[in-house]
Amino acid sequence: MIDIQSVTKRYGGKAVVDSVSFAVPEGTIAVLVGTSGSGKTTLLRMINQLVSQDEGTILIGGEDTRNIPGHELRRRIGYAIQGHGLFPHRTVAENIATVPRLLKWDRTRINARVDELLDLFQLDPAAFADRYPHQLSGGQQQRVGVARALAAEPKILLMDEPFGALDPVLRGKAQDELLAIQKRFGTTIVVVTHDINEAFHLGDTIAVMDKGMLLQYGRPIDLLKAPATPFVEGLVGAFDRPFRLLALDTVAGLIEPGEAQGEPIEAVRTRQDALAALMWSGADALPVVSTDGKPLGRVRLQTLLRQAVRPQ
Amino acid sequence: MHKGRGLEKTGVLMAALILVSTFLLPFIVVKPNRILEGQGQMLIDALPSVSSIALAAALVIVGLCLLLRLPASARLAIVTAALLAVILALGSAANAGLPPGNSYARVSPGSGFWLLLFALSLAFIDVIAKLKLSPTVRLMLLLIAIVAVGGIFASGILADISVMKEYANRADAFWAEMSRHAMLALGSMLVAFLIGLPLGVVCHRVSWLRAAALNMLNILQTIPSIALFGLLILPLGWMAAHIPGAAAIGISGIGTAPAFVALVLYSLLPVVANTVAGLENVPREANDAARGAGMTDLQRLFSIEFPLTFPSLLAAIRIVLIQNIGMATIAALIGGGGMGVFVFQGLGQSAMDLVLLGALPTVAMSFVAAIVLDALVDFSKAPGSEVRPA
Numbered sequence: 001m002i003d004i005q006s007v008t009k010r011y012g013g014k015a016v017v018d019s020v021s022f023a024v025p026e027g028t029i030a031v032l033v034g035t036s037g038s039g040k041t042t043l044l045r046m047i048n049q050l051v052s053q054d055e056g057t058i059l060i061g062g063e064d065t066r067n068i069p070g071h072e073l074r075r076r077i078g079y080a081i082q083g084h085g086l087f088p089h090r091t092v093a094e095n096i097a098t099v100p101r102l103l104k105w106d107r108t109r110i111n112a113r114v115d116e117l118l119d120l121f122q123l124d125p126a127a128f129a130d131r132y133p134h135q136l137s138g139g140q141q142q143r144v145g146v147a148r149a150l151a152a153e154p155k156i157l158l159m160d161e162p163f164g165a166l167d168p169v170l171r172g173k174a175q176d177e178l179l180a181i182q183k184r185f186g187t188t189i190v191v192v193t194h195d196i197n198e199a200f201h202l203g204d205t206i207a208v209m210d211k212g213m214l215l216q217y218g219r220p221i222d223l224l225k226a227p228a229t230p231f232v233e234g235l236v237g238a239f240d241r242p243f244r245l246l247a248l249d250t251v252a253g254l255i256e257p258g259e260a261q262g263e264p265i266e267a268v269r270t271r272q273d274a275l276a277a278l279m280w281s282g283a284d285a286l287p288v289v290s291t292d293g294k295p296l297g298r299v300r301l302q303t304l305l306r307q308a309v310r311p312q
Numbered sequence: 313m314h315k316g317r318g319l320e321k322t323g324v325l326m327a328a329l330i331l332v333s334t335f336l337l338p339f340i341v342v343k344p345n346r347i348l349e350g351q352g353q354m355l356i357d358a359l360p361s362v363s364s365i366a367l368a369a370a371l372v373i374v375g376l377c378l379l380l381r382l383p384a385s386a387r388l389a390i391v392t393a394a395l396l397a398v399i400l401a402l403g404s405a406a407n408a409g410l411p412p413g414n415s416y417a418r419v420s421p422g423s424g425f426w427l428l429l430f431a432l433s434l435a436f437i438d439v440i441a442k443l444k445l446s447p448t449v450r451l452m453l454l455l456i457a458i459v460a461v462g463g464i465f466a467s468g469i470l471a472d473i474s475v476m477k478e479y480a481n482r483a484d485a486f487w488a489e490m491s492r493h494a495m496l497a498l499g500s501m502l503v504a505f506l507i508g509l510p511l512g513v514v515c516h517r518v519s520w521l522r523a524a525a526l527n528m529l530n531i532l533q534t535i536p537s538i539a540l541f542g543l544l545i546l547p548l549g550w551m552a553a554h555i556p557g558a559a560a561i562g563i564s565g566i567g568t569a570p571a572f573v574a575l576v577l578y579s580l581l582p583v584v585a586n587t588v589a590g591l592e593n594v595p596r597e598a599n600d601a602a603r604g605a606g607m608t609d610l611q612r613l614f615s616i617e618f619p620l621t622f623p624s625l626l627a628a629i630r631i632v633l634i635q636n637i638g639m640a641t642i643a644a645l646i647g648g649g650g651m652g653v654f655v656f657q658g659l660g661q662s663a664m665d666l667v668l669l670g671a672l673p674t675v676a677m678s679f680v681a682a683i684v685l686d687a688l689v690d691f692s693k694a695p696g697s698e699v700r701p702a
Contacts, residue, residue: 050603075606085601089619098605148605158604 001026001188002047002156007056009042017043018212019056024205026155029182029189031203033196033235039212040192044158047190048077060156075099078154078187082161084145086133092118092144093129099152117147120181139170146178150185159191163198175201196235200244208232220248225311242308246271251288251299254307260285260298267296275304319379322438327375329431334371337424340402342409345416346474346663352422358405367401370394371428378435384443391435398428399464406472418474420665447687454683474665475672478654485653490673492568493650496643497636497677500572504579504632509625511580512587513613522588529581537574537639541646544570571648575639579632586631590624591617623692630685637678641670 002024009017017039024030032040045051047058049070058065065073078099086095093114100110118125121143133141142163149157162178163171175198182189193199199206200220207217208231216228224245227233236244251274252267264287265274278286278301285300338352356364374394378387406419421429445453470476479486515522535543549565551558563569594617602612644652651670658666 048604050600071606071608073606074604079601079604081597081600081604083597085595085597085604087598087602087616088595098602098607102606102611145601148601 001061002030002190003057003059003062004043004047005057005059007043007046007053007058009039009046009051009053015212017046017053020209020212020214021056022207022214022217024188024190026188027182027186028204029179029191029202030205030207031199032190032192032207032209033194033199034209035194037211038209040207040209041160043209044160044190044192047156047158048074048079050074075102075152076154076156078149078152078157080146080149080157080159080162082164084133084141084165086141086145086148088133091130091132092123092136093125095133095144096148096151098148099154103152105152113151113153117151121147121177123147138165138167139174142166142170142174143177146174146181150181150187153185155188157187157189159189161192161194164193171198178202196237200247208235221245221311224248241310243272243275245311246275246304246308249307254299254303255288255297256300256303258285258298260287262286264289264293264295265299266291271304271307274299275301275308278304320381323378323380323435326378326431326435326438329427329434330371330375330378333424333427333431334368337427338422339424339428340405340409341420341422343418343420343474346418346478346665347661350418350420353405353409355401355405355424358409359401360408363401363404367397370397374432384439387435388439388443391432391439395429395432395436396460398425398432400469402473403469403471406470406474410472418477418665419472420474447690450683451687454680458680475668478663478665478669482654486669489649489651489653489670493637493640493652493674494677496568496571496575496640496648496650497633500575500636500640501579501629501632503572504576504583505629507576508580508583509587512584513591515584516588516591526581526585526588529584532577533581537578537642538645540574540577541570541642541648544573545646548573566647568643568648570646571640571643571650575636575643578639579636582628582631582635586624586628587621590621593624594620623689626685626689626692630682630689633681633685634678637674637681641674 004020004022006019006021007017008015008019016037020039020043022030032043034040042051046053047060047065049065049068052066060073060077087098090098093111096114096117097110100113105113114129115125118128123140123143128136128140128144133144136144142165146159146162149159163174166174178189179202181187191198191202193202203220205218206220206223208215208223208228210231216223216232223232223236224241227236247270249271250268251265251271254271254274255267260283262281262283263277265277267288267290274286278284278299283301285298288296288299290296334355337354339355339358340353341350342353343350355368358364359367371394374390377390382390402421402425409419411417440450440453464470465476471480511525515525532540545565548563548570552564552569553559555563598616598620599612602616607615640648640650641652641655643650644656651674654670655667656670658664658668658670
């Protein structure tokens with residue numbers, strides 16, 4: 001869907017993005033992670049040509065982005081930024097309607113889409129449509145920012161530290177919300193973050209950047225299994241590695257027949273959650289149930305621990 | 313804070329001013345003709361005994377009321393009534409003070425009247441400020457005040473006052489110069505925005521140009537107005553003489569053209585500076601989001617940047633308009649017309665009433681402009697147009 005080929009950007013002779021190549025498959029979430037100054041934001045902004053590359057090519061759906069006028073390209077790509085960037089003089093509804101209005105949708109279609117998105121983000125249209133951004137809480141502002149980015153049903157969504165301004169509780173919720181929306185619309189999403197936890201939580205693939213170079217690009221498990229450089233290894237965190245590994249999959253695949261005592265775990269929870277529950281309860285095994293509470297079997301501590309061993 | 317106890321502090325000053333002007337200063341000045349010095353008359357002597365005593369007593373009571381902590385609405389009523397009474401008293405005092413059959417004699421307001429007017433206006437403004445009225449109500453009040461003042465003048469109550477006699481002698485010229493004055497002030501502001509707004513946008517985008525342009529406009533601002541008028545005589549005179557058609561559209565070395573150009577030049581600094589400052593205050597994220605949403609530069613300028621710069625532009629309008637209304641007075645010196653015509657004629661003839669005929673309407677125009685624009689600034693701060701959350 002997005003094909004980045006040997007892209008370089010220089011400012012004053014210094015390469016801030018240095019010959020970076022990777023591809024984001026359609027319908028997946030790619031996370032660009034790195035410290036500040038690593039070039040991840042510049043790279044993101046080159047995808048929608050807010051910044052144009054000095055060398056290399058970026059293809060979207062096979063089309064070279066430089067062959068499309070910048071503003072037309074950007075109307076096709078959702079863009080959400082840290083601190084939401086809502087227009088302070090426009091209402092929530094007007095903010096969300098920004099791109100549809102640029103695309104000259106008719107009024108009824110715009111209104112229907114605005115209401116749909118407000119519902120989707122659990123903001124009652126009757127209460128919120130006519131409010132101004134400063135009348136919203138931080139979490140609500142952020143949701144409106146994402147809703148605005150999704151308004152014209154873009155196939156691609158770019159997000160620059162979208163949850164950076166939120167407290168940890170709201171951030172977790174917003175991440176889950178994003179995953180749900182991605183599943184629903186099948187949007188291809190590129191997220192920039194400096195938070196490795198966020199990267200592991202959201203990413204189907206993760207691109208680690210440092211000083212303008214792409215150090216490693218792969219699935220989360222690849223980063224754990226074979227960190228390409230000491231920098232990646234440090235970022236992933238030697239101490240956290242087994243727990244991150246367990247967080248990548250659900251309990252469902254580890255259910256064994258048999259019974260166990262204690263608080264049951266839902267099969268859709270992560271293996272990390274299951275391990276935590278087992279350790280906390282001091283049990284060797286806990287019952288596993290489906291989301292509607294049907295017993296499915298049990299999960300054993302030994303089985304879980306074996307899953308946390310370094311993959312080969 | 314105490315309620316209904318103790319003295320109103322600002323009231324002490326106003327009450328003192330009212331008492332001094334009522335009993336110690338001349339209310340009117342009777343002059344043998346429009347130029348000679350006159351004889352002052354106290355309020356007590358200026359009116360028939362019954363009404364003068366009644367008015368003096370009323371003013372004492374008003375002074376005492378201002379000392380007390382009365383509700384603002386009561387103070388407003390008292391002060392308004394006192395203002396009207398003093399103005400009406402001036403009219404009848406002038407009528408009574410004129411020697412019958414002598415058309416050369418003049419009656420001017422004395423220092424006592426001016427001080428009374430000042431003290432009561434101060435009290436009036438004080439009450440209005442304390443009431444914290446909404447901009448709509450303030451505009452309504454202004455409208456009522458304009459109608460009331462117009463009514464007072466139209467009724468002829470003040471017809472015997474010297475300034476009004478000067479007016480009666482040149483009513484046609486007065487309105488012609490008034491509209492010329494307004495045209496100079498408003499027209500130059502309009503042209504300054506037509507030039508300054510695009511210039512401000514360009515200055516905001518191009519940083520080296522910003523420093524150069526703002527510095528140049530700053531220097532321009534320091535040239536004394538009379539010098540600038542003088543400096544423009546040469547180039548504009550040359551243009552009128554050498555460029556075909558220039559003279560036909562009104563360009564000439566003296567007259568309205570150099571005055572207009574000078575006012576435009578003076579207006580450019582506030583317009584450009586406020587445009588740049590306003591654009592700089594547009595949140596960076598809003599601009600980034602607008603570009604990211606696929607707005608073209610023009611769409612972003614008109615639908616994001618200008619609306620968010622609007623309060624800053626309103627402030628520029630306020631500065632420029634009030635500056636121009638005052639400065640347009642000087643245009644008369646180079647034949648540019650406007651209310652300055654009367655001011656300079658009056659100075660030349662040492663006829664102070666004629667000076668006032670030019671000066672008072674200028675002050676009134678600035679005052680009206682300030683109230684209207686302050687109200688507009690408040691409107692633009694209403695919810696929604698607030699640029700940053702509190």
